[in-house]
Amino acid sequence: MTEETRLYLAAHPFAYPLIRLIARLGPVVRVPGVGVVVNDAAVARRVLMDPRFRKDGPGSPGDLWTPVLGPSVLLNMEGAAHATLRAKLAPLFTPSSVSALVTDVLAQPLKELSARLERGESVDLVHHMRLMAGAVICRVIGLGEISAGRALALFAEGERVASMVSLRTRRLNPRQVAIAREVLDGIGDIASAAYRAEDPSTVMGRMRALGLSEAEARGAAGAFFLTGTETVATFVPRLIALLHDHGAGRGIDLDLAIEEAMRVTTPTPVMLRSVAEPAHVGGAPVRPGDRVLIATHNCARAYGPFDLSRRHPPELRRLWFGAGAHFCLGYPLALAEIRAVASVLLRHDLRIVGRRAARGVLIPTYEHLWIRAA
Ligand code: HEM
Numbered sequence: 001m002t003e004e005t006r007l008y009l010a011a012h013p014f015a016y017p018l019i020r021l022i023a024r025l026g027p028v029v030r031v032p033g034v035g036v037v038v039n040d041a042a043v044a045r046r047v048l049m050d051p052r053f054r055k056d057g058p059g060s061p062g063d064l065w066t067p068v069l070g071p072s073v074l075l076n077m078e079g080a081a082h083a084t085l086r087a088k089l090a091p092l093f094t095p096s097s098v099s100a101l102v103t104d105v106l107a108q109p110l111k112e113l114s115a116r117l118e119r120g121e122s123v124d125l126v127h128h129m130r131l132m133a134g135a136v137i138c139r140v141i142g143l144g145e146i147s148a149g150r151a152l153a154l155f156a157e158g159e160r161v162a163s164m165v166s167l168r169t170r171r172l173n174p175r176q177v178a179i180a181r182e183v184l185d186g187i188g189d190i191a192s193a194a195y196r197a198e199d200p201s202t203v204m205g206r207m208r209a210l211g212l213s214e215a216e217a218r219g220a221a222g223a224f225f226l227t228g229t230e231t232v233a234t235f236v237p238r239l240i241a242l243l244h245d246h247g248a249g250r251g252i253d254l255d256l257a258i259e260e261a262m263r264v265t266t267p268t269p270v271m272l273r274s275v276a277e278p279a280h281v282g283g284a285p286v287r288p289g290d291r292v293l294i295a296t297h298n299c300a301r302a303y304g305p306f307d308l309s310r311r312h313p314p315e316l317r318r319l320w321f322g323a324g325a326h327f328c329l330g331y332p333l334a335l336a337e338i339r340a341v342a343s344v345l346l347r348h349d350l351r352i353v354g355r356r357a358a359r360g361v362l363i364p365t366y367e368h369l370w371i372r373a374a
Contacts, residue, residue, distance in 0.1 A: 002305070002306075003241055003242075003245060003355070004238070004242070004264055004364075006357050007238070007357050007358070007364040007366065008297075008364045009357075010357035010358060010359050011357075011358060011359065011360070011361050011362070011363070011364035011365070012166075012167070015167045015168075019037075019167070019269075019270075019298060020298070022037050022039065022295065022298070023295065023298035023301070023302070026039070027039055027043055027282050028040070028043060028281050028282035028283065028284045030284065033168065034167065034168070034291075035059060035272075035290065035292055035293045036281055036284060036286055036290055036291070036293065037293045037295050037298075038281060038282065038292060038293070038294045038295060038299070039295050039299060039302065040282060040299060040302070041299040041300070041302070041313075041315045041316045041319055042315040043281060043282035044271075044294045044296065044299050044319060044323075045323050045324075046282075047281060047294060048271070048273075048294070048322060048323040048324045048326070049323060049324040050279070051078070051079075051276075051325075052275065052276050052277045052279045053273035053276070053279070054078045054273060054274050054275075054276045055075060055077070055078060055272070055273065055274070055326060056076050056077060056078050056274070057274030057275070057276055057288075057289070058274050058289050058291070059170055059272065059274045059289075059290075059291030060076070060272055060273060060274035061076060061272050062075075062076035062274075063170060063171050063274075064165065064169065064170070064171060064172060065223075067171075067172065067177045068161075068172065068177055068180040068181055068184055068222070069184065069222045069223060069226075070215065070218075070219045070222075072085065072215075072216060072219055073219040073220060073222065074086060074089070074220070074326075074329065075223055075227065075326070078325075082325060083325070085220075086325075086329065088207075088210045088211065088212055089207070089210075089212075089220060089329060090329070091210070092203050092206055092207070093329055093330060093331075093332050095336070098332045098333040098336045099336050101136070101139060101140070101203075101333075101336075102136060102333070102336040102337050102340050103340070104139075105132075105135050105136050105139045105146070106132055106135070106136070106337070106340050106341070109128070109131060109132050109135065110340065110341065110344045113128050113344065113345075114344050114347070114348075117345075117348045117350075117371075117372070117373040118348075120372065120373065122353050122354075122370045122371065122372045123371060123372070124368050124369065124370055125236065125237045125240060125345075125366075125369045125370075125371050126233075126237050126365070126366050126367065126368050126369050127368075129232075129233040129234075129236045129237060129341070130151075130152055130155045130233050131148055131152055131155075132151075132233075132337070132341060133155065133228075133229050133230075133232045133233035133337065134146075134150075134152060134154045134155035134233070135148075135151040136228075136232075136333070136337055137154070137224060137225055137228055137229045138150065138151055138190075139203075140203045140221075140228070140333070141187055141190050141194070141203070141204065141221040141224060141225060142190050142191050142193065142197075142202050142203065142204040142205075142221070143190055143194075154225075154229075155229060155230075155233065158183070158225060158226065158229045158230060159230060159361070160179070160183065161179070161184070161226065162226070162230055162361075162362040162363070163360065163361060163362055164179075164180065165362055166362075167293075170291075184222040184225070184226075187222050188218035188219075188221060188222060190221070191204050191217055191218050191220075191221030191222075192204075192214055192217070192218055195207065195208050195214050195218075204217050204221065207220065224330065227328075227330060228330045228333065228334070230363050231267045231268060231334065231363065232267075232334050232337050232338060233365075234267060234361075234363045234364070234365035235261070235262070235265060235267050235334075235338060236338060236341050236342060237365060237366045237369040238261065238265045238366070239257070239261040239265075239338070239342060240342070240345060240350065240352075240369070240371065241352060241355065241366070241369060242261050242264065242265075242306055243257060243346075244350060244351070244352050245352075246306060246308065248308055249346060249349060249350060250346055250347070250349065252308065252346070253308075254339060254343060254346065255339075256308065257342075258335070258338055258339070258342070259312065259318070260306060260307065260308055260310055260312075261306070262318075262320045263300045263301075263303065263306075263312065263316070263320065264300070264301065264305070264306045265364075266296050266297040266300050266301075266320045267320065267363055268296065268320065269295070269297040269363075269364075270293055270294060270295055270296060270297070271293075271294040271296055271322060272292070272293055272294070273291070273292040273294070274289070274290075274291060274292075275287060275289065275290040275291075276288055296319055296320055299316070299319060300316065300319060300320060303316065318331075321334075345371075348373035348374075349373060349374040350371050350372070350373060350374070351371065351372050351373075351374050352369065352371055353370045353371065353372050354368065354369075354370035355368060355370065356368045
């Protein structure tokens, strides 16, 4: 069993074997209580590009998040309103703006991490990544100076909200909505203050300058927080562990390694759509109201185990960041963060000196990954 499989089993002891079993039943499988499951990258891409499959109907992510985030936060929108808001937000995530933000926020933590490794200390990469990914999102939503305590506290709150969701969750119950609202109100308040300050050097200030309302900016901050913290934080330790376990390190092509590690880890293992009009999914008829569950993990794993020499065919290309209208808005930010941290880590010959899988989490990952420079 690979370490990655162990992580998935620790996070989802029942759902993971089920999802992998479903992968063996064919490219498209109707599973009672779950929905129409897609295990094939080409079919998945067609669904993602087709407007009949939406994120705002019954069984869609909108059902889950609209009660918490409000109706207009990209990930629960469709059509013209979605396209307009995306067009307004996209300039905030260009490679040059995110690289300035990442360099600014991570320079000091990376210097400290590198110094500790140089001194021969063992460091828990999971802890450092929570801190760094938390700090980046704090800055995105409008906090200026960020203490380590604040970044970690924010990360823990996000994890608490994410852990309410499982494969079978269709809606949050009223108690969960109340907890999630409380967490996201805190995020919204930070965002509102930054928005009102009108500082064009902050993402929130720029949202105001771009003509977004305060409510839209609050909602977007909540969406960035939910989508952009744990995804990045959990990925880097898994990337480093994969490279270590495959005897790779210094001198590798980092971008290729990141893509291949994304393929086997798939930090967002599934994507959901609600069927709005009669259609076919890989030949299987679907009706309005049906739920389509794209098992991104199955689609990506169909191409085999981790292999740095593997080239990804067009149908697979970055499927782990989505495709079409909802393709990950934060992709340049995620890549900038991952590259920044991994390139510093890979200057050292790393050894893993201890690891433990995280249990009961939404995104499989390590609870601890202790590394040391050889
Ligand atoms: C390893 C890191 C990440 C992965 C694997 C990832 C993956 C994804 C995926 C698969 C989607 C599309 C979901 C769907 O179509 O159902 C998505 C959407 C999105 N992501 Fe990311 N993401 C990551 C990091 C980030 C970051 C850092 C941010 C920035 C704050 C971010 C912001 C968003 C937003 C706002 C959307 C919704 C876009 C829309 O609906 O138009 N993500 N992400």
